[in-house]
């Protein structure tokens with residue numbers, strides 16, 4: 001069995017503890033194993049190489065975060081073929097919510113979303129995928 005050490009911000013750690021209690025997990029490791037299994041299963045489902053999909057990617061970010069707005073915009077322009085439209089909401093003084101409609105091959109849509117979600121400063125990233133039949 002492999003052992004990992006993971007660092008969590010206080011806020012995230014607290015939320016995770018609540019999640020563990022609510023779901024009745026006996027320990028953190030079991031909760032993390034389930035989360036990983038769940039994510040990997042989803043990845044496998046979405047990895048069908050030629051399947052087409054429409055995706056809705058949403059995330060929150062602090063627009064004061066150094067260089068982040070520019071990096072996100074560049075990413076969208078770099079993938080203008082799959083990034084169809086973005087709704088931008090100024091949530092409060094600091095935070096912005098974006099909801100992006102994506103369309104294309106499922107792995108490409110997934111990779112684009114992963115690239116956005118993994119940017120430092122991007123929070124609550126979520127991709128919802130709708131499979132599409134090819135016409």
Ligand code: NI
Pocket residue numbers: 063088089090091095096097
């Ligand atoms: Ni904004």
